[in-house]
Amino acid sequence: MPPVLSIFERETHETIVGSKLFQRGERIAIGASGGKDSTVLASILKTLNERHDYGLDLCLLSIDEGIKGYRDDSLETVKRNAVQYDMPLEIVGYDELYGWTMDQVVAQIGKKGNCTYCGVFRRQALDRGAAKLGIKHVVTGHNADDIAETVMMNLLRGDLPRLARATSIVTSSAASDIKRSKPLKYAYEKEIVLYAYHKKLDYFSTECIYSPEAFRGSARALIKDLEKIRPSSILDIVKSGEDMAALVPPELSTAVACSGDNEEAATGCGSTNGRSSGGEMAVLEKRLAVEEAAQYRETEIVLPANGNSLVQETLQVKGGSSIHDKKKPARKKVVKQVMGRCDKCGYLSSQSICKACMLLDGLNKARPTTEITVSAEEEEGSTTLMRHVAALEISAS
Ligand SMILES: Nc1ncnc2c1ncn2[C@@H]1O[C@H](COP(=O)(O)OP(=O)(O)OP(=O)(O)O)[C@@H](O)[C@H]1O
Numbered sequence: 001m002p003p004v005l006s007i008f009e010r011e012t013h014e015t016i017v018g019s020k021l022f023q024r025g026e027r028i029a030i031g032a033s034g035g036k037d038s039t040v041l042a043s044i045l046k047t048l049n050e051r052h053d054y055g056l057d058l059c060l061l062s063i064d065e066g067i068k069g070y071r072d073d074s075l076e077t078v079k080r081n082a083v084q085y086d087m088p089l090e091i092v093g094y095d096e097l098y099g100w101t102m103d104q105v106v107a108q109i110g111k112k113g114n115c116t117y118c119g120v121f122r123r124q125a126l127d128r129g130a131a132k133l134g135i136k137h138v139v140t141g142h143n144a145d146d147i148a149e150t151v152m153m154n155l156l157r158g159d160l161p162r163l164a165r166a167t168s169i170v171t172s173s174a175a176s177d178i179k180r181s182k183p184l185k186y187a188y189e190k191e192i193v194l195y196a197y198h199k200k201l202d203y204f205s206t207e208c209i210y211s212p213e214a215f216r217g218s219a220r221a222l223i224k225d226l227e228k229i230r231p232s233s234i235l236d237i238v239k240s241g242e243d244m245a246a247l248v249p250p251e252l253s254t255a256v257a258c259s260g261d262n263e264e265a266a267t268g269c270g271s272t273n274g275r276s277s278g279g280e281m282a283v284l285e286k287r288l289a290v291e292e293a294a295q296y297r298e299t300e301i302v303l304p305a306n307g308n309s310l311v312q313e314t315l316q317v318k319g320g321s322s323i324h325d326k327k328k329p330a331r332k333k334v335v336k337q338v339m340g341r342c343d344k345c346g347y348l349s350s351q352s353i354c355k356a357c358m359l360l361d362g363l364n365k366a367r368p369t370t371e372i373t374v375s376a377e378e379e380e381g382s383t384t385l386m387r388h389v390a391a392l393e394i395s396a397s
Pocket of ligand 1: 030031032033034035036037038039061062063064065139140141142143146
């Protein structure tokens with residue numbers, strides 16, 4: 001076996017053991033997209049489970065987002081993987097869960113912002129798929145590159161709670177009783193590709209046909225540039241993310257989880273997306289330059305406030321608003337989240353309407369603009385988990 005394989009396997013084993021990721025006898029659903037990361041994850045977990053006798057019961061869980069020419073092809077890969085790794089496979093589709101495929105969502109809303117829908121739907125779909133299997137732990141193939149990008153994006157957004165969630169190897173939230181973990185958190189994408197290559201793994205390498213998420217692409221490009229001058233940048237960013245996460249009060253990072261958002265949902269589907277160079281970074285840089293220039297036109301004035309105390313306020317001498325006026329909205333008050341059920345679909349949620357249902361409401365309201373026919377049998381016999389979403393068929397026209 002080439003040393004690169006054994007080193008990779010040993011390091012992944014160390015991550016698993018060091019983080020006490022699994023318990024003996026645990027049933028684990030591997031989020032399997034057919035891509036390189038989750039294929040390598042399935043392969044290596046099978047190897048390590050047998051070699052080190054973890055005692056895990058592994059299965060593959062795939063979400064069919066309903067993207068023709070992309071997900072249907074990658075699911076064929078997952079079906080082959082199920083045979084190759086001798087693991088049961090469960091496939092859950094957006095159409096059965098939500099009454100919408102991503103192809104239909106994109107036809108309705110366009111490509112812009114479609115990753116947000118997909119991310120929110122996928123998170124819930126993975127939970128629902130795991131619940132269907134009676135499994136409480138889902139592992140995903142997120143790697144160090146993905147996490148470094150997410151850290152960078154949340155740093156630029158000033159969103160430390162979400163940054164904290166992205167860096168933790170295990171995430172669980174009050175809004176779901178299903179745990180998530182990322183055993184490849186410290187694995188470079190390059191190592192994963194090499195492992196797949198040397199082990200001749202069968203994976204699907206086409207990227208999603210819908211628009212990439214520009215901001216992630218920009219963060220990725222920035223990290224790639226940093227790597228040229230500092231090769232350890234990716235793991236350094238992951239490490240810095242972990243250190244920053246330690247400063248975030250737990251109730252704040254939990255509140256992010258409870259809001260129904262997650263790193264994937266907030267940033268689109270994740271790592272493969274947005275790998276094109278985005279213009280957002282250029283816009284950001286331009287804005288920063290303008291703001292920097294504006295600083296020189298500012299004068300510090302101390303004003304008396306509330307009679308006694310002195311409050312420093314910055315006023316701008318010439319027109320326009322001061323950069324200090326562009327205060328970020330005050331951090332949201334942290335409300336203790338209580339797990340309940342979504343009024344519409346009954347899914348676990350800390351809100352009265354879960355995020356997926358909110359998005360579906362918007363989609364369904366706009367749907368009558370398209371010519372629609374409802375199939376009576378389908379509506380009557382629907383086993384759709386979300387009963388409020390009628391099984392609609394868009395007529396061929
Ligand atoms: N359709 C899906 N079904 C099941 N799991 C998924 C699906 N899409 C993504 N995942 C899980 O989320 C992880 C991150 O997904 P992402 O879209 O960022 O793709 P990626 O980093 O290219 O991973 P991969 O190479 O496995 O596709 C995947 O490794 C996989 O575990």
